[in-house]
Amino acid sequence: MKSNNKENCFRKVLMTGNDAIAEGALRAGCRFYAGYPITPQNELTSYMAIHMPEYQGVFIQAESELAAINMVFGASAAGFRAMTSSSSPGISLKQEGISYLAGCELPAVIVNIMRGGPGLGNIAPAQSDYFQATKGGGHGDYHSIVFAPSSVQEAYNLMFAAFYLADKFRTPVMILGDGMLGQMMEPVVLHSAPLEFSENIDKPWALTGCKDRNPNVIRSLYLKEGALEALNERLQKRYQMIEKTQQRFEEDFVNDAQVIVVSYGAMARIVKSVVKKLRQRKLKVGYIRPITLWPFPVKAFNRKKTTVKYLVVEMSYGQMVEDVCLSVPDKKKVYFLGRAGGAIPDTGQITRKIYKLLR
Amino acid sequence: MEHRIILAGAGGQGIMLLGKILAEAAMKDNKTVTWLPSYGAEVRGGTANCMVVISEEEIGSPYIDQADSLIIFNQPSFERFGNRLLPGGILLLNASLVEKPAFPKKKIRLIYQPFTDIAMKVGSVKVANIVALGCFLAVVKLVRKETAIEIIRSKAKEVSPQIIELNLKAFEEGFILGQDVK
Numbered sequence: 001m002k003s004n005n006k007e008n009c010f011r012k013v014l015m016t017g018n019d020a021i022a023e024g025a026l027r028a029g030c031r032f033y034a035g036y037p038i039t040p041q042n043e044l045t046s047y048m049a050i051h052m053p054e055y056q057g058v059f060i061q062a063e064s065e066l067a068a069i070n071m072v073f074g075a076s077a078a079g080f081r082a083m084t085s086s087s088s089p090g091i092s093l094k095q096e097g098i099s100y101l102a103g104c105e106l107p108a109v110i111v112n113i114m115r116g117g118p119g120l121g122n123i124a125p126a127q128s129d130y131f132q133a134t135k136g137g138g139h140g141d142y143h144s145i146v147f148a149p150s151s152v153q154e155a156y157n158l159m160f161a162a163f164y165l166a167d168k169f170r171t172p173v174m175i176l177g178d179g180m181l182g183q184m185m186e187p188v189v190l191h192s193a194p195l196e197f198s199e200n201i202d203k204p205w206a207l208t209g210c211k212d213r214n215p216n217v218i219r220s221l222y223l224k225e226g227a228l229e230a231l232n233e234r235l236q237k238r239y240q241m242i243e244k245t246q247q248r249f250e251e252d253f254v255n256d257a258q259v260i261v262v263s264y265g266a267m268a269r270i271v272k273s274v275v276k277k278l279r280q281r282k283l284k285v286g287y288i289r290p291i292t293l294w295p296f297p298v299k300a301f302n303r304k305k306t307t308v309k310y311l312v313v314e315m316s317y318g319q320m321v322e323d324v325c326l327s328v329p330d331k332k333k334v335y336f337l338g339r340a341g342g343a344i345p346d347t348g349q350i351t352r353k354i355y356k357l358l359r
Numbered sequence: 360m361e362h363r364i365i366l367a368g369a370g371g372q373g374i375m376l377l378g379k380i381l382a383e384a385a386m387k388d389n390k391t392v393t394w395l396p397s398y399g400a401e402v403r404g405g406t407a408n409c410m411v412v413i414s415e416e417e418i419g420s421p422y423i424d425q426a427d428s429l430i431i432f433n434q435p436s437f438e439r440f441g442n443r444l445l446p447g448g449i450l451l452l453n454a455s456l457v458e459k460p461a462f463p464k465k466k467i468r469l470i471y472q473p474f475t476d477i478a479m480k481v482g483s484v485k486v487a488n489i490v491a492l493g494c495f496l497a498v499v500k501l502v503r504k505e506t507a508i509e510i511i512r513s514k515a516k517e518v519s520p521q522i523i524e525l526n527l528k529a530f531e532e533g534f535i536l537g538q539d540v541k
Contacts, residue, residue: 014383014394039399123399184421185379185394187386273419346424 015188017152017181018043021111022051024159025083028193030109031057032075032082034068038090039123040179041113045085065090069097069110076106077218079206081163085111087179088129089120091137098172099138102235103220105205107166109159110144111175113182116342124342125179125266130319133176134294141232143239144172145246146293148264152186154291157194164197165246169238170205176293178315180266180344242295249297250289253279257286259357261350262324263313264290271313274350285354293320301327309357313345314338360415362501363423367408367440368432368453373488376514377430378409380492384502384510385413393421406436413501428499430491431457432474451495453487470498470540477532486529493533494540504534 015023022044025033033052035045045061052059058075062068068084075082086094091112101108114129116122133146145165149155155177166173192198207216222228253275254260263271268289275287288300301310306329312321318336325331337353339345364381368374375396382394395410410423428449431437433456444450446465455475472494478487489511496507511530515523 012386014379014386014392179398180395180421183396183398185382186418186421187392269418270420272417344420344422347420 012187012189014185015152015156016043016183016185017149017155017177018113018183019047020152020156020188021085021159021175021177021182022047023190024156025109025163026051026055026057027190028160028163028197029081030083030159030163031055032072032080033057033084034060034062034071034075034082035085036062036065036068036090038087040115040125040182041085041087041111044111044113044182065093066097069094069101072108072110073097073101073104073106076101076108077104077207079203079208081107081109081167083109083111083163085113087113087115087123088117088126089115091129091132095132095138097138098144099136099140099142100220101172102138102142102144103140103231104218105170105235106172106218107163107170108172109162109166109175110172111177114176114178116340122342123179125181125315125344126340126342127178127265127267127315128317128319128340129176130293130314130316133174134296134323142235143242143294144174145169145242145295146174146176147248148176148291148293149181150265150268150289152181152184153188155181156188156190158291160193160197164199164201165242167201167203169242171238171242176265178266246292247295247297247299248291249300250291251287251300253286254288254303255286256284257308258284259286259309259311259354261285261287261311261313261354262290262320263287264293264320265315267313267315267345270344270347271350274347274354277347278351278354283354283358285358290320293323296323296327298327306330306333308333310334311350311353311357312336312338313350314340315344316340361418362413362428362499363426364411364413364428364430365408365423365426365440365443366411366430366432367406367436368488369436370402370405370407372407372432373485374407374430374432375409377488377492378411380489380507380510380514381411381413381502384506385411387506387510388502390415390502391418393418395421406433406439408436408440428495430495432487432491433457449495449499451491451498453491455487470494470537472536472540474533477536478529481529481532482525486526489526489529490533490536493530493535494537495533497534497537498540 033048072082116126162173385392430451432453453474455473474487474491
């Protein structure tokens, strides 16, 4: 580690979300990065280009998104902590590779700094890739663990969990941010790995050269009768374990709330400020902010009071709202507010909708 | 109290840097802060802008619809952002490059000073942003003067000692100007 990084240890610095994700990844042990440029995540790639050599890791600007994800596949198969990043259209291109990672039970971290879609869309913040991120994305029955940071500090913090859980469960992990989170600067305390995520995980499956041991084989092609079903059963068992142990969320003011607003990522910042303002006016409003989108924090919706109304606010036309409907006893109590294509539901719209539901 | 500032000008006028210095100084003064740039298909000679929110508490949106302060450096930026100031807000206009607006409908505080001309007198057109920063901080005490100077020093240090002197002189000129208009 070079001196300028040592200086930064535990120091508070002003950083963009993109830079903080890259710095967090390096400190979490990422030693291979391959990426291909796309706005609004380019700072992440350039940060890796500058700082990866300080860690004796490998940085590659690949010739395409497909090449980048498959290079990550290779580095991961060799036992390295590997990562790629892109934005919505680029992440669509990576889906085949992500499916192969899942099928081969390989860990990897994929960052999606979402922009408006569909198609090439625009470069404004959006949350329209929720379905793609949480319901698989590529082909086959698989899931990636999906984290949705809502501040630059949280984006940094979650990188340690991302790499650790990827190794532990041998699965792809996705960081789902958006253009606002990627581009904005906030103060970040650059702490070292939290104890719970610093344990070193053995990778006896890795392709490290098979001198003095039996060869390892990494593949997702299973033609023998029953073999593919066995892989799928193994994966499903793992997913159940992840759903049981890895749900994360933040909530506040929920105990006496008549309306609970549900949102994630950058959207949740705006929702939180609205809820706090309405609480000062003594209105019974609370919020739930999922931090893991898969596994979805079903636990957060487990309450006895059945009169609670849920308002889901997204920078999309309604994606996470489906998971909220599946998590509550009565989906008639779930309401939605969303804009996309670069538009963001503003505080006035959210406030008016909450007032309407309180009536 | 949360203070929301939109800064806008032409690409090359140092608007992003001005926002960053403000944000870093606020962080150093133990405030919460966000800095959000315009990004993407920006072109030379086009408008560049950034948004800075400074607060004592957790900040919601880093995006600013209606601002407490506008710092505007050229005419196109004024056309674009001029109407996005809250009643009672502060409008800091670069008189060298922006026409004096007709008396505004909303009650606002107009500070109309030739930052670019002052910068040229100080020694370089490039420090117009720092003149404006000095002026702004004399009017709105968002961050301590000493902190702002410290940040300017550390940023200019990367270039040369002469650049430090030039920028500190620019800041001081602006600060005195701001004290006078109060």
